[in-house]
Amino acid sequence: MIAxxxxxxxxxxxxxxxxxxxxxxxxxxxxxxxQLWRHLELTGASVGIACLVAIPLALWLxxxxxxxxxxxxxxxxxxxxxxxxxxxxxxxxxxxxxPNALLALTLLAIPPIFVNTYVGIASVEPEIVDAARGQxxxxxxxxxxxxxxxxxxxxxxGVRTSVVNVIATATIAPLIGVVTLGxxxxxxxxxxxxxxxxxxxxVALLAIVAxxxxxxxxxxxxxxxxxxxxxxxxxxxxxxxRRVPVP
Amino acid sequence: MSWVxxxxxxxxxxxxxxxxxxxxxCPDWIINNFGDRYVDPLFRHxxxxxxxxxxxxxxxxxxxxxxxxxRWLVGPIVGVTGILYTIPSVAxxxxxxxxxxxxxxxAVIALSAYTLLIIFRNVVTGLAxxxxxxxxxxxxMGLTENQLLWRVEVxxxxxxxxxxxxxxxTTTVGLAALAFFAGAGGLGALIxxxxxxxxxxxxxxxxCILMAMVLDGLLLIAQRLSTPWVRAAxx
Numbered sequence: 001m002i003a004x005x006x007x008x009x010x011x012x013x014x015x016x017x018x019x020x021x022x023x024x025x026x027x028x029x030x031x032x033x034x035q036l037w038r039h040l041e042l043t044g045a046s047v048g049i050a051c052l053v054a055i056p057l058a059l060w061l062x063x064x065x066x067x068x069x070x071x072x073x074x075x076x077x078x079x080x081x082x083x084x085x086x087x088x089x090x091x092x093x094x095x096x097x098x099p100n101a102l103l104a105l106t107l108l109a110i111p112p113i114f115v116n117t118y119v120g121i122a123s124v125e126p127e128i129v130d131a132a133r134g135q136x137x138x139x140x141x142x143x144x145x146x147x148x149x150x151x152x153x154x155x156x157x158g159v160r161t162s163v164v165n166v167i168a169t170a171t172i173a174p175l176i177g178v179v180t181l182g183x184x185x186x187x188x189x190x191x192x193x194x195x196x197x198x199x200x201x202x203v204a205l206l207a208i209v210a211x212x213x214x215x216x217x218x219x220x221x222x223x224x225x226x227x228x229x230x231x232x233x234x235x236x237x238x239x240x241x242r243r244v245p246v247p
Numbered sequence: 248m249s250w251v252x253x254x255x256x257x258x259x260x261x262x263x264x265x266x267x268x269x270x271x272x273c274p275d276w277i278i279n280n281f282g283d284r285y286v287d288p289l290f291r292h293x294x295x296x297x298x299x300x301x302x303x304x305x306x307x308x309x310x311x312x313x314x315x316x317x318r319w320l321v322g323p324i325v326g327v328t329g330i331l332y333t334i335p336s337v338a339x340x341x342x343x344x345x346x347x348x349x350x351x352x353x354a355v356i357a358l359s360a361y362t363l364l365i366i367f368r369n370v371v372t373g374l375a376x377x378x379x380x381x382x383x384x385x386x387x388m389g390l391t392e393n394q395l396l397w398r399v400e401v402x403x404x405x406x407x408x409x410x411x412x413x414x415x416x417t418t419t420v421g422l423a424a425l426a427f428f429a430g431a432g433g434l435g436a437l438i439x440x441x442x443x444x445x446x447x448x449x450x451x452x453x454x455c456i457l458m459a460m461v462l463d464g465l466l467l468i469a470q471r472l473s474t475p476w477v478r479a480a481x482x
Contacts, residue, residue, distance in 0.1 A: 006345035079414065080459035082421035085452030088438040092270065092448040168335030172425075175442055185337055185428070200341035204334045211333045 010197035021192045028195055032181065032202060039180040039206065042173060043166045046102055050109035050162060055155065058114045062121025062151075063143050071118045078111025083169040087176055096177030104176065108169055109162040116158025120151025149223045156218040163214060167207045181206065272445040281450065285437065289454055292433040295423040296462070299355050300416050303362030308408075310363070311370030312396070321371055328364040336361065336422045340429035354431035358422055362415035369411025373404025406477060409470035413463050420459040 017029020090104040171182035184191035184199035266273040424435035
């Protein structure tokens with residue numbers, strides 16, 4: 001019964017808002033919108049920059065099928081550094097602010113995108129690449145017209161993983177001075193327990209909505225031929241490729 | 248008032264020397280404070296990781312065996328564990344507090360839920376990848392379906408299963424750094440307690456990274472020892 005009461009109060013915080021515990025400040029309700037916007041802005045910017053950095057580099061290395069060791073190291077280090085530690089390093093060494101948060105989250109977003117793109121390109125069968133060369137395609141054409149379309153599901157999978165990770169970590173971005181939806185989570189002394197729980201509900205919904213949207217986009221972006229072959233395996237929305245490549 | 252114990256986990260420490268007041272990286276401070284401040288949270292962190300991965304492994308392995316026999320279960324199980332995996336850990340901890348209370352239990356439930364997807368997927372892929380020739384040979388030698396599973400399919404799937412457990416373990420080390428939101432302490436509580444003090448962040452963050460690497464290395468050794476035929480085939 002206590003649980004039901006807690007959740008009811010949290011939903012009231014999301015829908016109606018209230019005065020802060022410390023008094024004098026309106027929190028929750030429509031005040032959540034600017035925080036949601038900040039959350040999306042931070043997520044979009046860091047994943048966007050990560051894509052711009054990671055995808056071209058991984059396309060190039062993957063096409064040459066070189067640098068397996070570097071890719072494996074990036075995958076391992078990327079997993080081993082906790083997101084809180086990453087935020088902590090950023091606060092201690094470069095300080096608070098949006099650009100610093102952006103840098104930390106971009107670093108967090110790069111490994112899954114980089115590794116998935118590399119694996120997607122490098123695992124295109126050599127026979128297919130040879131056939132493309134035999135038809136007279138130049139190397140950039142091989143990448144653009146053959147390897148990239150075949151790697152789309154994996155590249156998209158990497159972006160999806162990064163988006164979900166970054167949304168989760170942007171939740172603790174108020175620690176580095178960016179007021180996202182997580183503000184109520186790290187400052188329960190201002191927002192109260194209901195605010196903390198309400199923000200947790202918002203963040204969880206945001207992550208699920210982002211994941212489902214990207215899964216649909218991934219279906220849409222996957223070349224028809226690939227989709228046909230995967231439909232035969234009866235893949236559901238959630239089993240579409242998002243596997244973590246194992247170095 | 249769950250935030251009272253939430254902040255009670257955070258101990259404020261006094262600092263006097265100039266390096267410390269400047270929030271610098273101070274080897275002396277680290278040497279003097281390591282034993283008192285970092286050892287207990289380190290073991291708490293390790294406890295969280297080991298318990299959660301162990302529970303997650305047992306559940307995911309059982310689900311994997313079940314889905315190996317009944318393939319139609321794979322989709323629904325991946326769907327449900329996939330949604331669990333998508334919920335940000337901080338939110339999961341807070342959502343569980345009204346139900347399971349403030350403390351270790353909540354953290355372990357959420358952390359083991361995160362390992363399910365990774366381990367389950369690898370168990371199912373590993374078991375399904377058994378070559379048909381190996382299955383036929385085993386059947387021809389008179390093995391029952393159960394013997395086939397435990398003597399042929401599971402051993403051949405070990406590298407894939409280990410890979411899943413390794414990824415799950417390193418991921419859990421990182422997620423456990425946020426378990427203090429559930430009231431379970433760990434190294435994350437220390438990072439959070441003084442974010443701008445370089446010495447603190449480097450030691451606590453560094454211990455997390457070190458733990459992930461050591462556990463990963465130990466699992467790799469265990470994998471090599473339990474699959475001697477892989478090396479024999481390569482040589």
